[in-house]
Amino acid sequence: MKIALLGVGRMGHELGVHLLTANHEVSAWNRTPARVDRLVEAGATRAESPEDAVRDADVVLTVLFGPDTVREVVLSGLDLPADAVWLDVTTVSPADALEFTDYATAAGIRYVHGPVIGSLAPARAGRLGVMLGGADADLDVVEPLAALWADDERLRRVQTPAAAATGKLLANLALGVTLQGLVEALRLGKANGLDAAAVLEQLEGTGLAVIAGMKGAVITGGTFEDTQFSADLLAKDLRLMLRSSEDPLPAVTAALQSLTDAQRSGSGDDDIAVIAKPELG
Missing domain, CATH: 3.40.50.720 (NAD(P)-binding Rossmann-like Domain)
Structure with missing residues (x-):
């Protein structure tokens, strides 16, 4: 064809x-x-x-x-x-x-x-x-x-096409919300003396294990420029989610704020894992 x-x-x-x-x-x-x-x-x-x-x-x-x-x-x-x-x-x-x-x-x-x-x-x-x-x-x-x-x-x-669009947003909601959960886990661990590697180990077998496995090496290695899915794109998708619901989506809003912060720091084209970067200092 x-x-x-x-x-x-x-x-x-x-x-x-x-x-x-x-x-x-x-x-x-x-x-x-x-x-x-x-x-x-x-x-x-x-x-x-x-x-x-x-x-x-x-x-x-x-x-x-x-x-x-x-x-x-x-x-x-x-x-x-x-x-x-x-x-x-x-x-x-x-x-x-x-x-x-x-x-x-x-x-x-x-x-x-x-x-x-x-x-x-x-x-x-x-x-x-x-x-x-x-x-x-x-x-x-x-x-x-x-x-x-x-x-x-x-x-x-x-x-319908609309049903396909809904399915895609649901999938990316799961991605964005669990990524934000990983960021907050790293933040909590850091506040209590754990480095990123220790937090990732503690998350094995938990509800955040999948996203930790997906992005853990990127976070610990700091290889955010090797973009698999950019912060700009996920931020755009989260905004689509917020516009698609009359009711609040607080977890989506939190994830969007983290991505927006990354965009404002000039990291919008980096991998979505870049939102964990502030937790590594």
Whole structure:
């Protein structure tokens, strides 16, 4: 198939590599052209504009920063081929997904929301969680593509794009809240004479063991620049959660404050584990 890839950031690159490895034809565009260089070296064609990328595409894959970028790139009037399926991997809110569904219906566009759950390492390994929401006929087209980067047991169809968006936010809520819990555990340990390694050892077998195992080495090693999932991206997702609930989400609010502090200190592009950095002094 010919795939138009709009958005070649960290995750977009990994998905593009999977497509190329499976011998799909990939036309890639990114606002910052240099971001496309590595994918071109791997066999993709560089598109000079979104319009250039989507020309004659069978599937238009968007992997953008957030819903506002989707509006700017796609909803601004991008003319998709009549029979193409638009597969949006961008993390958006349920309300955004409803808006995009309405737009696609009015424009005669076949729309599937297919967010991924996981960071760069599982993306490279083809072990991401994936939720696909849309019409069955459209899911039939894109599911074989999503299977390239999905864990077989975590590739799920849901009823609507909005349901897929909700599922992605729930997954990232779990990530953000447990990461904040890890930060507070490190803070409590430090206040009582334990260093980070000792706190991580004490957390084995607890409810924070998974996030401690995932980010412990990054925290103790201070390798925050080796970004798997950036503080900027998770902060954006937590803001989407807060806008998606009429009731308070205090744990999400606490995690967002930690991420915002990291952004203000210039660490927004670092790995999300950077919010533990103040607890290491």
